[in-house]
Amino acid sequence: xxxxxxxxxxxxxxxxxxxxxxxxxxxxxxxxxxxxxxxxxxxxxxxxxxxxxxxxxxxxxxxxxxxxxxxxxxxxxxxxxxxxxxxxxxxxxxxxxxxxxxxxxxxxxxxxxxxxxxxxxxxxxxxxxxxxxxxxxxxxxxxxxxxxxxxxxxxxxxxxxxxxxxxxxxxxxxxxxxxxxxxxxxxxxxxxxxxxxxxxxxxxxxxxxxxxxxxxxxxxxxxxxxxxxxxxxxxxxxxxxxxxxxxxxxxxxxxxxxxxxxxxxxxxxxxxxxxxxxxxxxxxxxxxxxxxxxxxxxxxxxxxxxxxxxxxxxxxxxxxxxxxxxxxxxxxxxxxxxxxxxxxxxxxxxxxxxxxxxxxxxxxxxxxxxxxxxxxxxxxxxxxxxxxxxxxxxxxxxxxxxxxxxxxxxxxxxxxxxxxxxxxxxxxxxxxxxxxxxxxxxxxxxxxxxxxxxx
Numbered sequence: 001x002x003x004x005x006x007x008x009x010x011x012x013x014x015x016x017x018x019x020x021x022x023x024x025x026x027x028x029x030x031x032x033x034x035x036x037x038x039x040x041x042x043x044x045x046x047x048x049x050x051x052x053x054x055x056x057x058x059x060x061x062x063x064x065x066x067x068x069x070x071x072x073x074x075x076x077x078x079x080x081x082x083x084x085x086x087x088x089x090x091x092x093x094x095x096x097x098x099x100x101x102x103x104x105x106x107x108x109x110x111x112x113x114x115x116x117x118x119x120x121x122x123x124x125x126x127x128x129x130x131x132x133x134x135x136x137x138x139x140x141x142x143x144x145x146x147x148x149x150x151x152x153x154x155x156x157x158x159x160x161x162x163x164x165x166x167x168x169x170x171x172x173x174x175x176x177x178x179x180x181x182x183x184x185x186x187x188x189x190x191x192x193x194x195x196x197x198x199x200x201x202x203x204x205x206x207x208x209x210x211x212x213x214x215x216x217x218x219x220x221x222x223x224x225x226x227x228x229x230x231x232x233x234x235x236x237x238x239x240x241x242x243x244x245x246x247x248x249x250x251x252x253x254x255x256x257x258x259x260x261x262x263x264x265x266x267x268x269x270x271x272x273x274x275x276x277x278x279x280x281x282x283x284x285x286x287x288x289x290x291x292x293x294x295x296x297x298x299x300x301x302x303x304x305x306x307x308x309x310x311x312x313x314x315x316x317x318x319x320x321x322x323x324x325x326x327x328x329x330x331x332x333x334x335x336x337x338x339x340x341x342x343x344x345x346x347x348x349x350x351x352x353x354x355x356x357x358x359x360x361x362x363x364x365x366x367x368x369x370x371x372x373x374x375x376x377x378x379x380x381x382x383x384x385x386x387x388x389x390x391x392x393x394x395x396x397x398x399x400x401x402x403x404x405x406x407x408x409x410x411x412x413x414x415x416x417x418x419x420x421x422x423x424x425x426x427x428x429x430x431x432x433x434x435x436x437x438x439x440x441x442x443x444x445x446x447x448x449x450x451x452x453x454x455x
Contacts, residue, residue, distance in 0.1 A: 026056060161189060199243065249387070400452035
C-alpha cells in the first residue's frame with residue numbers, strides 16, 4: 001500500500017467510528033508516522049507543540065484500535081493497515097454508502113490513483129486479493145532440523161513486521177545457527193512481502209553485480225516473473241521487499257579489526273547506509289561472522305530502524321536434543337561436553353559424529369581442556385581466528401592463560417598494547433562474538449580458550 005492508500009483506509013476507519021474525517025493534524029501525524037518521523041519533528045513541521053501532537057496521536061490510535069479490535073500504535077500502524085487491506089477484514093461500505101463518496105483527509109475527491117468509494121463488488125474482490133509474491137530463493141540453503149530458537153525468532157519477527165526495520169544484522173561465530181534461524185524466519189514471513197531474495201556474497205561480488213542479479217531475477221525478459229523494470233532503489237520504495245545477504249564476512253579484510261572493508265568493496269559502505277536511510281517499506285537481513293561497524297551507530301534509533309542480534313549457543317535442553325538425535329545415550333558427562341562446545345549446533349554435531357566413530361569413552365578426552373581440540377573443530381575455529389588483527393591476537397593470548405574472567409584493569413596491566421588499541425581490540429572481539437562479558441569482566445568462549453591455549 002502506498003501512502004495515499006493507507007491514509008484513505010485510516011480515514012475510512014476514523015469516519016466509521018466518529019462520523020468525522022481526519023483533520024489536518026491527524027493527517028500530519030499519520031504521514032509522519034509512515035515516514036518514520038518523531039512526534040517532535042511532526043510538531044515542528046506542523047508549527048504546534050509536541051504535547052499537542054502526542055495527545056492527538058494517542059487519541060487517534062485509540063479510535064482506530066477500537067474500530068479494528070486490536071491495539072494499534074505508532075510502531076505497528078503501517079503493518080496493521082496493510083494486513084487489514086489484504087484480508088479485507090473490514091466491512092464498512094454500508095456505513096459509508098449512505099454518506100456518498102469518502103473524502104481522504106478533507107479532500108473533496110478521492111485521489112486519482114486510488115479507487116472511488118463506495119466500492120463495487122468487483123473492486124472489493126480486486127482489493128482483497130493479496131499481491132503476487134515473487135521469490136528468488138535458489139541460493140537459500142535447506143533448513144534441515146530446526147532446533148529451538150523461539151525467542152530469537154519472535155524478536156526478529158517483531159523488528160521486521162512491527163517495527164518496520166530496514167536493516168537487521170545477525171552475527172555470531174561459525175556454526176552457531178545464524179543461517180538456520182534466518183531460513184526458518186524467511187519461511188514464516190515471506191508471504192508478508194512482494195519480493196523475497198536470498199543472496200550469498202562470494203569474495204567477488206560487487207554492488208553492481210548484485211543489482212544486475214536482482215534485475216535479471218525479477219525484471220528481465222527471460223524471467224518467468226517478467227515485470228516492468230524499475231531501478232533497485234525504486235523497487236525498494238514501490239514494493240515491500242525482503243533481501244537476505246549471507247556470508248557478509250567476505251566483504252571485510254583479514255588481519256584487521258572487525259568490519260573493515262576490503263579495498264574493492266568500499267562501495268558497500270555507502271550502499272548499506274543508503275538502505276538504512278531510504279524511506280521504504282523494505283528490509284535487508286545481513287548475516288555473517290561480522291557486520292559493518294558503521295551500522296552499529298543507529299541501533300537504538302527507532303526512526304532509523306536498525307537492529308542487531310548476536311547469536312549465542314543453544315540452551316542445555318536443546319543441546320541435549322541434538323545429541324539424542326544423533327543416537328547418543330544421555331550421560332552425566334553431557335553437561336561438561338555441551339559447555340565445552342558453548343552450545344554451538346555445528347560443534348555439537350561434529351562431536352557427536354566423533355563419538356560415533358570412536359565410542360563414548362572418547363568423551364573423557366573431549367572434555368579434557370588439557371588436550372587440543374579435535375581437528376575438525378580446529379579447522380572451523382582457525383578460519384575465524386586467522387581473520388583477526390595482531391592486537392586482537394594479543395588480547396586472546398592474555399585471556400587464554402586462565403579460565404577465570406579478567407577485568408579491564410588487569411588486562412591493561414598485563415598487556416603491552418596502548419590503552420586505545422586494547423579497547424579497540426576488545427570491541428572488535430566482542431563484535432565477532434568471541435567474548436563472554438559480565439559487567440566489567442571478560443573471558444573467552446570455552447572452545448576459543450582451549451584452541452588458543454594449545455596453539
